[in-house]
Amino acid sequence: MSIIERARWHPGNGINLDAAALDVVKSDKSAAIVAGPGAGKTELLAQRASYLLETNTCKAPRRILAISFKRDAAKNLKDRVTARAGEDLGLRLESYTFDAFAKSIVDRFRSALPEWCRPERNYEVIMPRWQDWDDFAGRLRRDANISISATGLERGHATLTAEPGPLPLNPKKDDFSNQAGLHYWAARLRKDRTHQLTFGMISTLAMTILAHNPNVQSALRMTYSHLFLDEFQDTTGLQYALLKQAFLGSDAVITAVGDSKQRIMTFAGARSGIFQEFAQDFSADVIALTANFRSNPRIVAIVNAMATDIEPDAVPVTSARGEADVPRLTDGAIHFPNAREEATAIAKSIAAAVGSGRYKPEDFMLLARQRADKLEENLAFAFVEEGLTLRNEARSLGEIQIQELMTEPLPDVVICALQMAIDDRNGAPFHRLRNMIGPIFGNQDDRPAAELKVEQKIREAVKLARAATANAPSGTTAESVATAIFDSLGTTTLSQLAPDYSNPARFAAIQTATIKFLQECADSAETWQEAITQFQGRNQVKLMTVHKSKGLEAHTVFFLHLQNDGFFSSADMDEEALAFFVAASRARDRFFVTTTTHEIGRVARLWEMVTAAEIPELEASALDRLVD
């Protein structure tokens, strides 16, 4: 592909970038981009990747390393860049989650670790639950007289000193201040058992490799000239330490984007003040973007008011959409006498809106802070009455919730192959599939043989899937389709799709959930096309928790049950304020909150935000106007 001159490069796909965003896209300096919801952060990174590759500013054969928090974000970025810049250039963008990045270093350079902390090759990735931490904390109390809480152990187990950092080559007794952590490491790396590592421990090991092996560190630095860090507000101390170990003092130009007000992962250890720290450490500019491309001016006013309530000096943003097409009814707080009446009113109004032909079911999103299952009981019934399908994204399929399954690569592999088997080109299934399995065969290194192998594997999977789809969709045939695809690609390949798939129990749980869900969808579908549509959640109204709604958007958002029993009794209201802000900012055009009791004392802080945003109280009958 020919190189485009920098001055002649323009953003594509009908995207207009304002001057500030264009500066970021073309910048040759590290920068922390602080931007509110709907500022187009993902699009900005996709455009920057295209610019760097198409103009050869990221000089071949060097690459861009994009680190995202969520797997779907990592995948989404790669797909967008491939679509825009083409397959060949797209291969020079490597998109990882933090965990996958750390694991790739450990898996490649494990033998460079000091022996005392070197895991065996087939170590198992573990994701302990609270109960496991609590059990271990109990054992420490009993056997070693160390007192630590389950949460303390979870947060600090991977770090053996006060601050996260590499492990020493030859440890002396005084090297470690975190005795609890040391016991934990010893228990996971016992000689007589399969070695087990958490992702936190994997990050520490990656740091250790880089700290003691200048060759590995410089190879990494040679490979990547540019780095993207998405959802930077959620970076943990450990992840940040790994980033510094890998790139501090290198020539890499780093673009970190995020929004400190969407920091709702504090329970997972997200570090506050991370933007300032990054700006200082990497001499990066801090740039604020103030456009919101998602929401109409009224929703943006709500989002601004909530932002100021959270951070008094928050920079207000402006709707890039202007006043056109703003519906007459945009927001309100509605009290219902009980959950059943609430469900009926919401279902009826959505059905009328969809019936008008102006809206699709997926234009509506129902959000709950927790206990979506409990809300589903009443809602599902009312939705069926109205001929609509409600999809509770928090419903469990064995150990995995639907909302979690949808971010996994394994079910997407099945859907891509199935789509190709029935000639459904929606969302470019071949490219998606190739982006997922290609790296496993090494096609990122531009090896034609690897590329051929990938294509051959895909052809085989599609052939078998096509044979299985000759039968009408049903629970039984769905299982045959999924099994045919799994068998043709093989467990060895599939278990490399994500770093946690090397844990057999985790892989089996995802595989079982994929089959179960495909069976459910096929059972209630007339055609395979319909089964795919259902699997992907198209033509359905979604109910989900706020935490899973991050990065998503819908025309109309309902935040259900802004009342005491809609929240955990131990809820920290400062964190809840951030989550509530995330919820409101998912709305493109309409935002409603509901209650079914007057017991709202515990969430008074959130009602202050409703008041600050001047969201009016409405009668339930106001929802009749959703059809407008």
Ligand SMILES: Nc1ncnc2c1ncn2[C@@H]1O[C@H](COP(=O)(O)OP(=O)(O)OP(=O)(O)O)[C@@H](O)[C@H]1O
């Ligand atoms: N430059 C642009 N021109 C027009 N539309 C845009 C532009 N950038 C983004 N959009 C659209 O605006 C919406 C929000 O974009 P995106 O999801 O990338 O924002 P974000 O900053 O990641 O949001 P959030 O942090 O709230 O999830 C999307 O519908 C996207 O297609």
